Amino acid sequence: MKPGDPLDTPADGATDDDTRLLKGLAPHLRPFERADQADGLVELMAQARLVLIGEASHGTHEFYLERARLTRALIEQHGCTAVVAEADWPDALRVDRYVRGRSEDASAAQALSDFARFPAWMWRNTVVEEFVEWLREHNRSVPAGRQVGFFGMDLYSLHASMHAVIEHLQSVDPGAAARARERYACFDHYAPEDSQAYGWGAAFGARPSCEDEAIAQLLEMNRRAAATLGPERDEAFYAQQNARLVRNAEEYYRSMFRGRVSTWNLRDTHMVQTLAALERHLQATRGTAPRMAVWAHNSHLGDASATEMGERGEWNVGQLARERWGREALLVGLTTSEGSVTAASDWGGPAERKRVRQPLPGSFERLFQEAGPDRFWLPLRDQFAVARLLAAPRLQRAIGVVYAPQTERQSHYFHARLPAQFDALLHIGRTHALQPLEPEPLWQEGEGEVPETWPSGL
Template sequence: MSAAPAPNRGLQHDDVRLLQALRPHLRAFKRADTAPGLLELVGDAHFVLIGEASHGTHEFYLERARLTRRLITDHGCAAVVAEADWPDALRVHRYVCGRSDDADAEAALSGFERFPTWMWRNTVMVEFVEWLREHNRHLPPGRQVGFFGMDLYSLYGSIQAVTQYLDEVDPQAASRARARYACFDHRGEEDSQAYGHGAAFGARPSCEDEAIAQLFEMNRRAAAQLQAGEPDEAFYAQQNARLVRNAEQYYRSMFHGRVSTWNLRDQHMVHTLAALLQHLQATHGAAPRLAVWAHNSHLGDASATEMGRLGEWNVGQLARERWPGDCALIGLSTFHGRVTATSEWDGPAERKRVCDGLSGSYERLLHDCDMDRLWLPLRGNPALAGLLQAERLQRAIGVIYQLGTERQSHYFHTRLPAQFDALLHIDRTHALQPLVHEPLWHGSEGDVPETWPSGL
């Protein structure tokens, strides 16, 4: 870390003073799992929410995996809960717990077929999943660390999972489920958005009542199986039924406004966390610690952002409200480099250049601190909160990165000390490597990180 900002940057006087005042609060780190003071800040929180500023940055996935490994080995973390579809993540869960026929992690991850496949089928995930399987190999079944999904896009996949489970345990119940879920089978299609459009505008009947009725039946079954001492598979099927009910509402609401669907989606994620907490506590005998993986926009407290002023809430905000004092929210950011993203929805993956952070953004401010990697201890730090009390821009790259409209498409205002408990900044980052062959990605130029393709 240098003594003062570089003189040729043309910084405004206020920014120079802010940088000087920030320096005592900046903490250098090489790896998230050994970042001085970070685990102490996390403390005994049962929910450790670890974000990312994009869905395609190698270092974000790597450092999140490193920190989670430490939480698992040294701090009693019982499960990883990801921004992923429940049935696809459950296939990974079965693999890491030694309950599947998949030959390796890459096979276990192959269930993630929905765009964007690279979000979970990538080189970092392969290494983490293999590590988790090896870790679980030495644990009794009731103490193995799980891997679960909390997203709600898998409407038809979850319908299939419910009926397959019931086929094995209760064929009559399976017939009832198929009769109810037949409502979703419109002209033989399995298109969630087509269902939502038709149900929203009256072109086809809503399946809400059928989805609710099936969920009630699965709730009763899961409660009975818990009493019988065979809770896991019944719980997994119950979660699929809950997802069908919530996804039905989500897709039906999709054509009536972004805020409504965003809130439904994040509410479902928090309900999934609560259900997992209850289930794991019943089976483990103690309140479990969960590592939650999702985008910063889901895990940073929305009430501290301009999204909150527009009426949106998110997982970070709802978790803080539901489990006050029991959540640690950790964000990640970068200034420039490369990212795996597309130019349009469902487009091919590309290795895109990440533009330098804009003037007036946190990314630019942290870049001007002249440190390759730093983290900010935001919680319980009133001096730092005072320095960063004014709103600044923050970048968010999802699966689409639109360089031509970057300010409008990828930046929003936020109050960082209220948004996160800690922020890790990696100044230059690299594109996440997909497992699925992506011709545009492999044909593009770009450097690779020193940890490529491994480094946990």
């Protein structure tokens, strides 16, 4: 296949070449029991400064567990400096303060409690809770300058970030806090604390947008951060990042009613800006180039230019990271074939424990299901024989926070060229639903699941 060939040409169904393909792939599959003990995987990840570890759903226990194990190995063995998650900046910052002994929270569960917005289970779950407690204990055992931070890179926290900017300024400069309060009061002309209502009104001219006010406040925070030295430097940076988030979120919500591509690109651009800002800050405060582990969905971390997303004009974190950091960025995807997943039936709905349908013929998940080992990892970077074997695009499944098995082909599959999408892939054949920290009535065993006999058609 030549670069630029359309992605929608191959393989909705299995082909006669699958047997040959499986035979060719077999020598390249590396079975593992635990990802952090997989032959050569951690060593490959250690070669990069930015290790992006994905997931094929936001609700699979094994994805979170193996990602946490890999991150622990990077921290303990290779000096990883920060964990950066697909999470809101102010909510994650509370966790960061907990793991570095800077908060009054008594437990990881308490430190995670700001993750109250849907989908709460995405970060308020048993695996993340255990990892946060481990990270706190790790940080207690190392000097302050080597402690590992926990940060968010998403941009949904428009109002929470405004409050955080004002709260910070009130503690250091009440006059500056008054100016911020006056600028951000522009948003009060819309439905209070309703970001989408602001986006609708600003996009269609019901009231003037607050773009100028958000930019003015960011410029002031930039000046303040540049002039702040010493122990207060961290807090000035955190507030600056909240102001940057307000500016970017304002544009995001104002663009929400123009089309999906625009908002997707704005969101992933913000995530990469956050990674770059963190890199600069950590290097300036610690004196060495940081190594970061990034946690997000495959759809954000796999290179969009190797998928249907790119054909729609979308880019993502993985693509932008490769453009910015080159081979210093390593993209790791995670997939599964069957089991159960925590997801909602509709946006904003309750968490349910749902049965994951058998993978469609012609998909990577079906191919890997037939490959033999239940757990394996597949090196993709500089693996030219593998690249030839998997040159043709195939279907790939993506489950977010909503799972709609009745329309699975349309809702959850897209074509991808795997060797160009990721640098390594972990496949776990059968997986289980992620357990939320809060009781979820529809999540209980046997409730809310697709039955084993669910039809395999579509």
